[in-house]
Amino acid sequence: MATTETLIPAHPRHTLFSFARIRAITTNTLLELVRLKVFYFMLIFALVLIGSSAFMVKFTFQQQFQVLKDVSLGAMSIFTWLLAVLSTAMLLPKDIEDRTLYTILAKPVPRLEYLLGKLLGVLLMLLLALGAMSAVFLAVLYLREQSAFADAMRGQAPGEALDAALREIRASTFTFNLLPGICVIYLKAALCASLTLLLSTFASSWIFTVITSVMVYFIGHVQPIAREYWLSQMPGGHDPSLVLKLFLGLVALVFPDFQIFNLVDDVAAGNAVPAAMFFKTAALGLGYVGTYTFVAYLSFANKEL
Amino acid sequence: MFFLKSRMSVPAISIQNLSKEFPIPFRRESVAAVKGLSLEVQAGQVYGLLGPNGSGKSTTMKIVLGLVSPTSGKTEIFGRDSTLVESREEVGFLPENPYFYKYLTGQETLEFYGKLCGLRGARLRERTRELLELVGLEKAADRRVGGYSKGMLQRIGLAQALVQEPRLLVLDEPTAGVDPAGSREIRDLILDFKRRGITVLLCSHLLGQVQEICDRIGILHQGVLIREGPLTELISIENQTELILETAPADLLREIEAAIARTPGSRLLEQRKPQTTLERFFLEVTGANPDER
Structure with a gap:
């Protein structure tokens, strides 16, 4: 070993907030996640499911495309959610267990930057995974479309009837309406990732985090129905009191209304999503991500390590 | 100006009346891990913080590093409140039994920590x-840390602690589980830092090494x-004095003994051959001289 005489001075000036530090943690988190073999299995399974959905039924081409979109978007939604919850749940406990967190926070790294770096790493991984699934989905859709075109052209002579058939095929396959659907799937996964990150800041184990996150997910799907039912039971159709409104608002904050992300079902059904509705959903999703990340920071800032 | 402390006179670590209590969940009780601790570690010292398990050493270290907040009291690093993130610019930390990201190589590990400290490029x-x-890890620089002994x-932990060239190193059991040769290397490195x-600031149960x-120690209990x-x-x-003589003839030894006997109140307690340490003996017989590795 050498002596410390050879060391060069290295005293960079500390900055209160540094994108470079966040980028270092983000890159490292992404690397950590993409090297986990279990996620490859999940991703491959999702890709196979999406790919094989093209061969599941032999009805009319509209029905085939409907099933293809239903299965593919459903698989993308579920696997992106699973990836978000499972990958985020283990990040913090693993760093604490291995004491890697001590060595990182003993450097001039604010806890907010550490959390943001971890979350952004997960969001990047989700983007890559959803990108891969979307690519397979769109490729399958394109191939099926070409096959349907060929079938239509074989069966009919050129003319208005053929043009109408081709237009119908195009309308049933790829439309730009699919893109907001994929964006909503991503936003839902991002929301679940930030929620899971929040839970992991005070959970005692990653299993507890996963179970709680899954429970919140299911409650989030049910709570708007329960809320509507409760309000409909108000005597004489009276407006709810302020206290009740606050309580319902709090419940909606803790258990996000996942029904708002059911836009994907409309997209799969071929319905056009109005821009205003998409942007409202996106803003709500981003609002949840921001709120959960902020609360996660408040919880993590005072955590005893 | 007279009211400005010079850089060297500011203690590296200043702990004033520090207490830490951990509440017991679901009970209205708490466990006191540290009680009214005050101490200073002067710049340039090697300070040993000793104590049995559960004596509060690790808690004290974590408070100094901002990983745990004190119940009361104050800790400073080179005059800066240690709860502030920027105070960690001056600190390198090696925790007990550290594990690093297994998928990174030794070089990537150091680069990661360097980036956290603002280092870039060349x-x-x-x-x-x-x-x-x-x-001494140049040859293992491209190996994944998961395969390290x-x-x-x-050693890679020590290197990451030094990456921003801090003025203070906090080492928690730096030689735990390391073989005698490796342990000696780490000890020599610490002496080199000094x-x-x-x-x-060193926490260790290996009292011989401490x-x-x-230079200075504190014992927590x-x-x-x-x-x-x-x-x-x-x-x-x-009230005792040790003399170690080399190639002393038997006559000289007899004269010394007689002189002691003649002096009222003095007494020869023991006369024996000095012994080497077991560590030195082990390193000699195994040929594990760190300078030759």
Whole structure:
């Protein structure tokens, strides 16, 4: 070993907030996640499911495309959610267990930057995974479309009837309406990732985090129905009191209304999503991500390590 | 100006009346880990913080590093409140039994920590190369940390602690689980840091090693500092004197014994051949001289 005489001075000036530090943690988190073999299995399974959905039924081409979109978007939604919850749940406990967190926070790294770096790493991984699934989905859709075109052209002579058939095929396959659907799937996964990150800041184990996150997910799907039912039971159709409104608002904050992300079902059904509705959903999703990340920071800032 | 403390007169670590209580969940009780601890570690010292398990050493270290918040009291690093993130610019930390990201190589590990400290580009590469050389891991630089031995993990841990060239090193059991040769290497490194003016706060159960390298020690017991001071003063026996002679003839020894016998109140307690240490003997017979590795 050498002596410390050879060391060069290295005293960079500390900055209160540094994108470079966040980028270092983000890159490292992404690397950590993409090297986990279990996620490859999940991703491959999702890709196979999406790919094989093209061969599941032999009805009319509209029905085939409907099933293809239903299965593919459903698989993308579920696997992106699973990836978000499972990958985020283990990040913090693993760093604490291995004491890697001590060595990182003993450097001039604010806890907010550490959390943001971890979350952004997960969001990047989700983007890559959803990108891969979307690519397979769109490729399958394109191939099926070409096959349907060929079938239509074989069966009919050129003319208005053929043009109408081709237009119908195009309308049933790829439309730009699919893109907001994929964006909503991503936003839902991002929301679940930030929620899971929040839970992991005070959970005692990653299993507890996963179970709680899954429970919140299911409650989030049910709570708007329960809320509507409760309000409909108000005597004489009276407006709810302020206290009740606050309580319902709090419940909606803790258990996000996942029904708002059911836009994907409309997209799969071929319905056009109005821009205003998409942007409202996106803003709500981003609002949840921001709120959960902020609360996660408040919880993590005072955590005893 | 008179009201500005000079850089060297500011203690590396200042702990004032520090207490820490951990609440017991679901009970209205708490466990006191540290009780009214006050101590200072002067710049350039190697300070040994000793104590049995559960005595509050690790809690004290974590409070100094901002990983745990104190219930009361104050800690400073080179005059800056240690709860502030920027105070960590001056600190390098090696936790007990550290594990690093297994998928990174030794070089990537140091680059990661360097980036966290604001190092970039050629400066980062140069720094990484020097640290790998310093801890003797140049040949393992491209190997994944997951395949490192215990001793190599401690050395890469030491290198990451040094990455921003801190003025203070906090080392928690730096030689735990390391073989005697590796342990000696780490000890020599700590002595080298001391020579370079780097302050070291060392927690260790290996009292022999602490005795070899520490200038000053504090002993914690049940969260209370029960002894503190310069090591030589604390362990020396004031009314005894040790003479070690080389190639002394038998006549000289007899004369010394006679002189002692003639002096009222003096007494020869023991006369024996000095012994080497077991560590030195082990390293000699195994040929594990760190200078030759």
